[in-house]
Amino acid sequence: MCFVIAGKLKGRKSEIKRQLDEWELPEGERFEVPRDELSGANPTLIRRKEASNLTFGWSMSLNRELSDEEAEAMNCLDQILTGTMHSRIYGAARKKGLAYGVFSDTSVSFHDSSWDFGGQVNLETSGDLFDIIVREMQCVMDGKITEEELEAAKSYALGRYQMGAQTVAQISNFYTNRYFADGVVKDYEKVPESIRKTTLKCIIATASEFIEHNAWVLAGVSSGEKSELVELDDKLASLFGKN
Secondary structure, eight states: OOOOOOSOOTTTHHHHHHHHHHHOOOOOOOOOOOOOOOOOOOOEEEEOTTOOEEEEEEEEEESSOOOHHHHHHHHHHHHHHHSSTTSTTHHHHHHTTOEEEEEEEEEEOSSOEEEEEEEEEEGGGHHHHHHHHHHHHHHHHTTOOOHHHHHHHHHHHHHHHHTTTSSHHHHHHHHHHHHHHHSOOOOGGGHHHHHHTOOHHHHHHHHHHHHHHTOEEEEEEESSOHHHHHHHHHHHHHHHHTO
16 A cells, blocks of 8 residues: 655644554555557547547556656647647637647656647547648647747746645645656655756657657547547547658
8 A cells, every 4th residue: 555644744743653653554565567569550430429528548558657848848849739728639620719728748657658638529520620730740840849839848847846835735635746657756855957958959869769669559539530639539540650
């Protein structure tokens, strides 16, 4: 069992330790997490007649753990692509009225890392949204990200860091996000330095590695047909064919 205790611990640590000791739990080791060889898969559609829109998820995997530097770089890239109303993918889609929401996120686990996109879009405009996704992803692969965009993403990340320890839940989530995944205890005080050191070179190299690894899958929930999802899948596949 792994757990994190967060809150006002000053003057209470000895009592917390006493209560934990009373449980008389034997010390143990983490179970060995199986390591799978991940590869690409055919698109998967869950048909629901009441789902008038398409809710989609696109996940790319990499069979190694990202370093803290690489993870921070990808966080900045996610901010550039989908983080704001002016972002390259979500902002462009909202401006054209194509999507209700689009997000992207990068996570690190025991043996693997994943780069995930998702959102909700009208079926009839889904192709236009995926055209934007492919276009902007190709721009990343081609190194077409500006220093101004990076600095704006860093500024946002630093602001998020400064606001990120105002509640017990925020503090707990900061540590459990990584500790529960692979046992790493992140140093909260070193986060600003990591953000400031993020470079365009690291962003482009890490994103390109996800594409080059070519292990990904698209899934969706809608009332549409599998063929519609296959068409969207083909648009994404063009990215991997170019690299």
